[in-house]
Amino acid sequence: MTATTNCNSCQAACCRMQVMIIDDTGMPERFIETDASGVQSMRRLDDGWCEALNRNTFLCDQYLVRPTICRQFEMGGSDCQRTKVDITEPWIGD
Numbered sequence: 043m044t045a046t047t048n049c050n051s052c053q054a055a056c057c058r059m060q061v062m063i064i065d066d067t068g069m070p071e072r073f074i075e076t077d078a079s080g081v082q083s084m085r086r087l088d089d090g091w092c093e094a095l096n097r098n099t100f101l102c103d104q105y106l107v108r109p110t111i112c113r114q115f116e117m118g119g120s121d122c123q124r125t126k127v128d129i130t131e132p133w134i135g136d
């Protein structure tokens with residue numbers, strides 16, 4: 043972890059990543075999308091962030107039922123470091 047890694051100042055960059063649903067944690071269906079191959083992921087809106095992210099607080103509105111991948115995501119870990127993009131830029135997808 044670097045000294046600058048801090049969720050409080052990050053604006054949830056990781057919540058702009060594709061989050062696949064690998065098991066049932068109780069996430070309401072309206073937040074889940076299924077692609078042509080049957081892969082389920084958290085739905086993202088046009089701004090790139092997960093639909094479950096509160097745009098005012100940058101906290102998860104579905105925290106108690108968040109997907110397993112979100113539970114396992116490590117602040118300061120390699121995936122976290124890779125998401126350190128400029129989130130003021132328009133989202134252009136994966």
Ligand code: SF4
Nearest residue numbers: 049052054056117122
């Ligand atoms: S885990 Fe990493 S990418 Fe996600 S909000 Fe925290 S600092 Fe940002």
Ligand code: SF4
Nearest residue numbers: 057092094095102112
């Ligand atoms: S479910 Fe919550 S923690 Fe997971 S990507 Fe969406 S907003 Fe972030």
